[in-house]
Amino acid sequence: MTEPSSRRILGLALPALGVLAAEPLYLLFDIAVVGHLGALPLAGLAVGGLILAMLSTQLTFLSYGTTARAARLHGSGDERGAVAEGVQATYLAVGIGLAVVAAVYAVGGPVTSAIAGDAEIAAAALSWLRIAVFGAPLILVAMAGNGWMRGVQNTLRPLRFVLVGLAVSAAACPVLVHGLLGAPRWELEGSAVANVAGQSVTAACFVVALLRERVPLRPHATVMRAQVVLGRDLILRSLAFQACFLSAAAVAARFGAAAVAAHQVVLQLWNLLALTLDSLAIAAQTLVGAALGAGNAAQARQLAGRLARWSTVFAVLLAGAFALGVSVLPGLFTADPEVLDQIGVIWWFFVAIIPVAGVVFALDGVLLGAGDVAFLRTATLGCALVGFLPPIWLSLEFDWGLAGIWAGLTVFMMLRMLAVVWRTGSGRWAVTGADTQAGRRSE
Structure with a gap:
């Protein structure tokens, strides 16, 4: 195995930077669109977005842990094993994501009230969060996809997948929030729907890419357990x-x-x-x-x-x-x-x-x-x-x-x-x- 060139290092780092920066940049756009509705919807987006971001931040092991495991297998020459890490991480992503959805519906009200400190803001945040949380499994699937693709030293395809999904969200957000082009005016809830629509596209891209690798799709508890051990730390x-x-x-x-x-x-x-x-x-x-x-x-x-x-x-x-x-x-x-x-x-x-x-x-x-x-x-x-x-x-x-x-x-x-x-x-x-x-x- 030859030492990577400077060009190779930059070829991995620059697309990874694009993936890291894309979501925060879209969030600024989302804030700008919702901001034209007034202070209350913007406050609701801030609180709801904070809760969803905190949940997803705690689960980045689906990306970083999968990269670590897949990269070793890739380096050892076991390409199918590296991709198979992505299969097991995707199963984990779906399972954990559905648990997050259930948790938000169970305790979302008290949590938004505690953070918002104002009944109107809490109601707006909860209304947005109960739609946006359906994107949690999709976000986690994308994390798992980023993880195994980085592990096999492909950071360009994840950037494309993320940009396609964000383009869908960016196109849908103003239309659904403000009722443009004959669409219904859903206001703050339109932002949540647009987010989930884009996340669905990105997650679908990662799943299709995984299926095209033609690796076994059977769940393996031992692999998932090892990923969870990394994830715990x-x-x-x-x-x-x-x-x-x-x-x-x-x-x-x-x-x-x-x-x-x-x-x-x-x-x-x-x-x-x-x-x-x-x-x-x-x-x-x-x-x-x-x-x-x-x-x-x-x-x-x-x-x-x-x-x-x-x-x-x-x-x-x-x-x-x-x-x-x-x-x-x-x-x-x-x-x-x-x-x-x-x-x-x-x-x-x-x-x-x-x-x-x-x-x-x-x-x-x-x-x-x-x-x-x-x-x-x-x-x-x-x-x-x-x-x-x-x-x-x-x-x-x-x-x-x-x-x-x-x-x-x-x-x-x-x-x-x-x-x-x-x-x-x-x-x-x-x-x-x-x-x-x-x-x-x-x-």
Whole structure:
């Protein structure tokens, strides 16, 4: 197995970036369409969308875990086995997705009420959510499809499938929301229907692609159980992130409207950077998993160093761009002087952690590709408990403001960097063979 060229790495990373960015961009379009209905429907979309997004975020193991397992099998030469991982992940996606639908119908009312804090907003959110949740199994099928296709080093087809589905949603959304072209005017519910329509198309594309591979379709409990084991650790890791960022938002809100607005602006920029750097992390997952599956631990280690260097250089360039843009970029989001003052407090924390993120995200991808998720789970939980949550809550106690919150994020990222650099340098993750559980046994 020859070492991948720079062109090959970019050929995996750039389509992956397109997939990562497509959904957030469509959500902005959806918000713009619904926003013309007024404040109440927009608030309902915000609350309902938050609930659905939080559910789907916890289930990304269907993508990342499937990539890790399929990449090893692909590297070992077992192409049919790699695709078969997608079959089992798709069964899991459908089963978990139907459970999500049932859960929303069982407890959606109390949950939307608790989050919204207003009866009218909660009613609007629940009305949207009860339609949109039928897209949950479809979203999860697409995650599973992305997972096995990344594992066999095909990131271009998933991009096409996602773009086709989003094009359907984008065409249907204004028509159904505002009753254009003779269609019924369904307002907020029209947004949910449009979302499900597009998700149906994307999921259908992935299922057809799977069927065309002509691999056995019989469910295998042992494979699904192994995928769930990976998923458990990834879910716990994701919950650590959710706890940190929800705590940060809650504390920021207690420092006033200007503080929470500034925090939201910079956090959205951070999320955009995370998507960008994650594209290289996905390439790392795919290529490292394949190298280990082929029995080439030396190449996996070389790839780890190479991709970490790429990601760090890219992150440093991004940090430089944001440093130079300090007098211009915040003004693109707000003209409020108080909000701009608060952004100024945290801007340099934001700039400083971008290079750190370049290292962390790349090596996260390496360890995910190796199936070393037990270490990532433990490291992330430990860094959150030690580095992020204490400064957040101490900021509230001692009135440190946003500076304290973002200092906590900085410490969190620094500790994560130390953890993944140490783990990567130890070489304990570089366990060869087609079985991702080998990495767990090395713990």
